[in-house]
Structures are given as structure tokens and as C-alpha cells.
Amino acid sequence: MISRFSAEIGTAIATAGLGLTAVVGSLEYGVGWGAAGPEPGTFPFYIGLLVTAASLVTLAQTVVGRAALQTVLVDRIQGMRVASFFGPMVLFVIASLLLGLCVATALYLTFVMWLQGGYRIAISAAAGLTAAIFFYFVLEVGFQVPLLKGPFEAALGLY
Amino acid sequence: MENFAPLMHGFGVALTTYHVALMIVGVLLGILVGVLPGLGAPNGVSLLLPLTFTMDPVSAIILLSSMYWGALFGGSTTSILFNIPGEPSSAATTFDGYPMAKQGRAAEALTLAFLSAGFGALVGVILITVLSGWVANFALQFSSPEYFAVYFLAFASFVGLGGASPFKTVVSMGLGFAFAAVGMDTISGGLRLTYGFNELLSGISFLIAVIGLFGIGELLLTMEEGLRFDGIRARVAPRDVIRTIATMPRYWLALVRSSIIGCWMGITPGGPTAASFMSYAFAKRLSRRKEGFGKGEPEGVVAPETADHAAGSSAILPMIALGVPGSATAAVMMGGLMIWGLNPGPMLFIERPDFVWGLIASMYLGNIVAVLVVLSTIPIFASILRIPFAIIGPVIVVVCFIGAYTVAGRPFDLWLALAFGVAGYIFKKLDYPIAPLVLAMVLGDKAEDAFRQSMIMSKGSLSIFWSNGLVGTLITLGMLLAVWPLVAAAAGRLARAKSSSAAA
Structure with missing residues (x-):
């Protein structure tokens, strides 16, 4: 039995983690202005920030709307089948x-x-x-x- | 009709025995993936794509686009006979198609669906014929800032017009861009975001993502329901077809309206699924027989089917003329174009007119072939679903993983496909849209290049995106679309606050 609430929280944390991974990974390649325009890490850096921010908003929305999300997402039988x-x-x-x-x-x-x-x-x-x-x-x-x-x-x- | 001569030349390219045979093969394979749950147009095309690497691009695109038409038709079949949409975009067809089939009017429902689908597709292709040259000419004036603006507008419209939560759309899209960035950086030529894994050096292929997200994810979702197919047997006799054709003019208004909705949603990246639902809603609201909807009203089959196929075919227009695909399947095909060494966009019309017009001509022929093939083979394909899912499901799994391996011959891709499969299942369960992720993976490098080249042109100033009327309008429109959900939510809250204070 998995509730919608816990699945939403887990997924939002996972996507925020992926976003942060992109941010940290891009720092290595430079995120500023180089000799040839924007450095290779710039684009993924901001994309990573965007993903992290949007994940955090989803997380906040989930916590605020907690009451409506206590529904069963996957019940025991469905879980077994999957x-x-x-x-x-x-x-x-x-x-x-x-x-x-x-x-x-x-x-x-x-x-x-x-x-x-x-x-x-x-x-x-x-x-x-x-x-x-x-x-x-x-x-x-x-x-x-x-x-x-x-x-x-x-x-x-x-x- | 300045496009008439090249179109005739295109027919010359498409109307060879080899190409017509490819169309039939493509349509048959397409119906097969359309009928099978878990296999749909996007991953059907992804699975077939590696097999076309050695083919001539014109033949390859004819095969793949015919598969797309076939898949759209196959999806409608299962909607009507089994109440299970074989494709997400044919979900709206179940509302009235299945009740019609239950009342013993399966042949009528199927014929109506196929004919109106064919009509919608035809309108879409005519639109492409008329507009593509013009759009491409217009786009020839584009330089990097304009291209970035078009990409931005496409992605912003997912956020603004998509049904899902705007933040979930941004997450899905952003992840797509991030996956696209892994591996070689196309401007500096250096490697990035590989985190020391050799497996990531050559990047993450969008084909693996599509096979996982759409194929394996969809299968897991299907298994959850513990599927049993209790379909309605149908045989389409020529007599039924003729009788149904005679009733078609009755639905002219629905046909025209749905084609317009479909074309609009296809060109803007709304996609076929949104188009068919929207068209169904309009038909229901505007019909004189409102109460019949949901209980087997023929117009409820005509409207979504027409819009679905009009959107499906017109999604090709922005793909070839601008290099911005209008649907997930078009995105996969565009990725294919780039793999074959073609550059989708306005230059394609100048560099490879045989390819562009061959494709457009094949869309006319392919849809006619598809209607004929689907009408004559439906009983065979419907019987495939009577094979127990304990056999079909694992066979689809095998096809997906073999397909994932054939993309690049990398064992690591099997794990990636599995991971994307789990992600696809979770995303679908939690209403994260998947199409933006795929589009972002295909367009990621192009969008980034356009952005970085714009920055180089302007020496780092964002003002280049408002440097002329065209790019300024596109960017401003995109920004409005991107923040639209927030504005709408705020306005809604304000209105509610006002009405509640008025009540108090």
C-alpha cells in the first residue's frame, strides 16, 4: 500500500536530487563567461537550478495539500501484480x-x-x-x- | 500554388513500388504497435529507428511516418472494440466508440473512426502542403536568437497550455534538458556531466528514454490493472463501409471543426491527445444531441478521431519547417532525421527538396494506404488481443530491451531503459507529463546552441532577445505562456476571495 502523498514526496525529493546533481556536476565545467561565450556548464547549471526549484514547489504544494492526497495510489493487489x-x-x-x-x-x-x-x-x-x-x-x-x-x-x- | 510542382515531384519519389511496399509494411507494423497496450507510436518509431540507419533517408522516413499513421489507426481500434485506448490520444474515442460497439454497431463505429481519421489526416497534410514552403521561407530569416525564441515558445506552451501541474511540467522538461547535456558539449567539443562514468561519455540517447518511459512504463501501468481483454468481435463488410460513407456528410460540421482544432493543436505543441479531448468536449457542448454523448453517439467518435489525426499529421509541419516537433512521435522522427545526417528546419527545403516533398507526398499516399489496410485487416489485429497477456506482455518486454540494445549496441543501455521504465511508471501515476521530457531531450542541444550563440552575438546581454520585433514578440509571448498558470491561479483566488467577502 502506497499513498499518493508519500509517492509525491518521494518523487519530488528524487527530482530535486537529480536537479542538484546537474548543478554540482556543471560547476566543474564553469558556469560563467569564458573566452568563447558561456562556459559549457552554464546551461545545465541553470537547468538544474530550475528543476530543483520546481521540485521544491511541488514538495511544498504536496505538504500543504496533504489532506487531499491521503489516497491509495497503489493497493496491495496492484503492487503484487506490478x-x-x-x-x-x-x-x-x-x-x-x-x-x-x-x-x-x-x-x-x-x-x-x-x-x-x-x-x-x-x-x-x-x-x-x-x-x-x-x-x-x-x-x-x-x-x-x-x-x-x-x-x-x-x-x-x-x- | 507555388508548392504544386515540387509536390508532383514528391509523388514521383513516393510512388515507387518499393516505397508503396514500405508504406504497407509501416502501416501494418504501426497498427500492431497501436493495438498492443504498452507499445505506442513514439516507442514503435523508436524501436524501428535503429533498423533504418542503413536505409536511404527518404525510404526511412516513409517507413517511419507510415508506422505513425498505422499506430494512430490501431489505437482507435482497441478503443472501440476493447474500451482500452491503444494510444493515449485515442482515449476520447472510447467514450462513444465502445458503447456503439456494445450495441452491435462496431462495424459502423470502426468505419466512422477510420474515415474521419483519414479526413483529419488529409486536412493536416493539405495544410502542410500549403504552409510548409511559406513557413520555411519565413524561417530562413531566423538566426540564433529567433531559433531560441521559437524553442522557448514551444516549451513555454507546454507549461502554459498543458493540463498537468506547471511545476511538474518544468521538472519533466528540465530533466530532459539535463539528460541531453550529458556527454559531449556540441560547442566546445569537451565532455561534461559524466561524473567519471565511462558509460555516460557518449551521452544518454533519447531513444532509450522513449523506449523506457513510453514502453516499459506503460506496460507496468497496464499490468497493474491485471488486464483481461473482453473485446467485441467485429467484421467490417464492404456493405457496412459504403453505408457508413453515405452518412458521413451528416457530420460535416464536426469534421471541419475537429480538423481545425486538430491542426491548431498539432502545430502548437499541444499534441494529438489534447486535441482529441478538446474536440470531443466541443462536439458535446455544441451538439443538438447532447444527451446521446457517452451512450454511443456517432458524432462522439467522429470528433476526437478527426482531431487526433489532424493533429498527428500537422505535427510534422513545425518539425520539417522549423525543426520544432509538435508531438512526442514527431520528436522521435526529428531525432531520426538528425541521426541520418539531415538538418531539420528551413534549410532542408533547399538542401533536400526530394526528401521534404517525398515525405509530404508519402503522407497523402500513406494515409490512403492506411485507411484501406486498416479496414481490411482489423479482425486479424483484434484477435491478437485475445492472446493472453501472460504471453504478450513478456514478448513486448523482450522487444523493448532488444530495441534498446540495437540503438547503439551498449549493454549499459539496458539498465538505462529499465530505469526510465520505472520513472515512466511513477511519472504517469503522479501526472508528470512525459512528452516535454522527450522533446527537451531531442531539442536540448539545439536549444542550448541557439542560446549560447545568441549570447556570443550579444556579448552576454539578454537584450538580444528583444532586439527586433519578431524575436521580442516570440519571447514575450513565451514568457506570458510560462507564467499563465500562476496568473490564472492568482486571478481565481482573487475572484473567490471577492465572492466570499460579498457573501459575508
Whole structure:
């Protein structure tokens, strides 16, 4: 259960933080007038200040309007649904970086269909493999766009 | 009609077998991304863009713009049959389209939607044909201060006219500018804002942001609802189409009014979503059959659809003539132009007339192709949504991440796309507008260059922005728009204080 109030506060603090990061980062590159006009840090510096200021106003508005914002933004069931979708997605990214995109695609689709979709393992694995092979041929062979490779492709000698 | 001869030349470019085939492929892919929740026009175009890097720019833009038309049509289909807008801009179509489909008039609703959409798009393209040369000629006189003023006006109108909180709009826009600044500084050539990370040396691509914000963020939002699609089956028979065409003249007023609203919102960066809602509201207020709205009134389908497509196509005008895109999708396409080595803006008309007029001619043809293709393939695409989401959802995830990797072949981009996905989900939940962020990322470097060159011209004095009538008017108008929400709020409070003191 996440209330709108806490989500608004968290987001405003995060955006203010990003704004400050830009401000601090730009200071390193000069924010004044140099030999060739405004120095490289000038524009991001003021943009960062603007973001920070606007975030603080949002923060203030949220605190002032606190009473109206005590509504449920994401309830338990919705949270579970999002988490059960997001979790495997993160694992997919990690798997892609370790094993390559094709292998990760096959594994991800297989396990999501099998464990979450309620399909039989044989059907899930077949679907996952088909999708991976499809992407490989369309992109790598058809459009000649290289995909992220892993140890499996290396073992097959594909590149 | 000084633009007639180049337009005919453009048709010569667009009307080749290869290009018509590309249009059909683009429209089909577009309908697919339009129908699938979580995939829409902006990230559909983003996903396809890396595959066009090796193509000829004219062919590439024809493919991408056809995909845009297809996506707009696909979005309306799901609105009518499933009560789920496949695109945010077709949300207003659900109000009357879905009730019509429930009453067994799905074929009529779909045909009306497609035809009025085609009409709106046509008006938009005619407007582009007539105005683009003129706008480009006008813009040829622009130098850096004028360009900065145009960018400023575009961003100020997001703040002033957007529905969201003005401060949230500023945050979203500012973050876009900040992300655009990471990496190489285009004027000095030095690196900046990399914080010592090698991964940030080449900057943050706007394509990754679009794939994350629009694709993954939208998917998370869709999952939250625990989607079950209970659609209405529809088959569009030629007889229904002809019967519906015969009723079209009845809605001439709605068609004309909605086209005007759409074109206006498309050229100014209001975008298709705002246009369709505004047009629906107008139609409802001005109709003689007010009480029928929301219960299956055909005019309630005609109005938002016409405006949506008129806005979608006229958003291309400022993109090619000024280099300021009117919608998120146009912003992505403009980014594509820059990647292909073209320079969007007035010089494009002189340097690459074949590209500009080929694109404009392809917009006429593409929309006709789109109407025909969408009418004949709708049952197939509607059946895609009957595949369980447990399969469709993960497949879209895979497509998004593979798309993110193909942008530049950098593993780090997968993490970035994931982060943008989370941000997109939170932003959507909390009503932060996303389009300004994308626009700022695409225009960031150009806006900054224009500003810094103006400063160099004036030796650091801001007075250059009021140095002539044109730039002064644009900047002043922009400032008025930017502070407009504050003025309106203050006036509202004042009026309330007055009325309450009068009551007491």
C-alpha cells in the first residue's frame, strides 16, 4: 500500500536530487563567461537550478495539500501484480548481460509462461526458443543489427 | 500554388513500388504497435529507428511516418472494440466508440473512426502542403536568437497550455534538458556531466528514454490493472463501409471543426491527445444531441478521431519547417532525421527538396494506404488481443530491451531503459507529463546552441532577445505562456476571495 502523498514526496525529493546533481556536476565545467561565450556548464547549471526549484514547489504544494492526497495510489493487489511483472524483467536484464540477449529471451519467455502463465513446460520452452530464434534471424541475419552475445553464441562459434 | 510542382515531384519519389511496399509494411507494423497496450507510436518509431540507419533517408522516413499513421489507426481500434485506448490520444474515442460497439454497431463505429481519421489526416497534410514552403521561407530569416525564441515558445506552451501541474511540467522538461547535456558539449567539443562514468561519455540517447518511459512504463501501468481483454468481435463488410460513407456528410460540421482544432493543436505543441479531448468536449457542448454523448453517439467518435489525426499529421509541419516537433512521435522522427545526417528546419527545403516533398507526398499516399489496410485487416489485429497477456506482455518486454540494445549496441543501455521504465511508471501515476521530457531531450542541444550563440552575438546581454520585433514578440509571448498558470491561479483566488467577502 502506497499513498499518493508519500509517492509525491518521494518523487519530488528524487527530482530535486537529480536537479542538484546537474548543478554540482556543471560547476566543474564553469558556469560563467569564458573566452568563447558561456562556459559549457552554464546551461545545465541553470537547468538544474530550475528543476530543483520546481521540485521544491511541488514538495511544498504536496505538504500543504496533504489532506487531499491521503489516497491509495497503489493497493496491495496492484503492487503484487506490478512486482510480479517487474521482478522477472530485472532478472531478464541481468540474464541478458551475462548470457546474451537471445539466450535470455528464450529463458525469460519460457519461465514466465511456465510459472506465471500456467502453460506446460514443453509448450513454454518451445515458445521461448521460437521467439529467440525469430529475433536472431530477423535482426542479426535480416537487418544485420548485432545483438548482445554471450558464452552460448561463442561456444557455437556464431561470431 | 507555388508548392504544386515540387509536390508532383514528391509523388514521383513516393510512388515507387518499393516505397508503396514500405508504406504497407509501416502501416501494418504501426497498427500492431497501436493495438498492443504498452507499445505506442513514439516507442514503435523508436524501436524501428535503429533498423533504418542503413536505409536511404527518404525510404526511412516513409517507413517511419507510415508506422505513425498505422499506430494512430490501431489505437482507435482497441478503443472501440476493447474500451482500452491503444494510444493515449485515442482515449476520447472510447467514450462513444465502445458503447456503439456494445450495441452491435462496431462495424459502423470502426468505419466512422477510420474515415474521419483519414479526413483529419488529409486536412493536416493539405495544410502542410500549403504552409510548409511559406513557413520555411519565413524561417530562413531566423538566426540564433529567433531559433531560441521559437524553442522557448514551444516549451513555454507546454507549461502554459498543458493540463498537468506547471511545476511538474518544468521538472519533466528540465530533466530532459539535463539528460541531453550529458556527454559531449556540441560547442566546445569537451565532455561534461559524466561524473567519471565511462558509460555516460557518449551521452544518454533519447531513444532509450522513449523506449523506457513510453514502453516499459506503460506496460507496468497496464499490468497493474491485471488486464483481461473482453473485446467485441467485429467484421467490417464492404456493405457496412459504403453505408457508413453515405452518412458521413451528416457530420460535416464536426469534421471541419475537429480538423481545425486538430491542426491548431498539432502545430502548437499541444499534441494529438489534447486535441482529441478538446474536440470531443466541443462536439458535446455544441451538439443538438447532447444527451446521446457517452451512450454511443456517432458524432462522439467522429470528433476526437478527426482531431487526433489532424493533429498527428500537422505535427510534422513545425518539425520539417522549423525543426520544432509538435508531438512526442514527431520528436522521435526529428531525432531520426538528425541521426541520418539531415538538418531539420528551413534549410532542408533547399538542401533536400526530394526528401521534404517525398515525405509530404508519402503522407497523402500513406494515409490512403492506411485507411484501406486498416479496414481490411482489423479482425486479424483484434484477435491478437485475445492472446493472453501472460504471453504478450513478456514478448513486448523482450522487444523493448532488444530495441534498446540495437540503438547503439551498449549493454549499459539496458539498465538505462529499465530505469526510465520505472520513472515512466511513477511519472504517469503522479501526472508528470512525459512528452516535454522527450522533446527537451531531442531539442536540448539545439536549444542550448541557439542560446549560447545568441549570447556570443550579444556579448552576454539578454537584450538580444528583444532586439527586433519578431524575436521580442516570440519571447514575450513565451514568457506570458510560462507564467499563465500562476496568473490564472492568482486571478481565481482573487475572484473567490471577492465572492466570499460579498457573501459575508
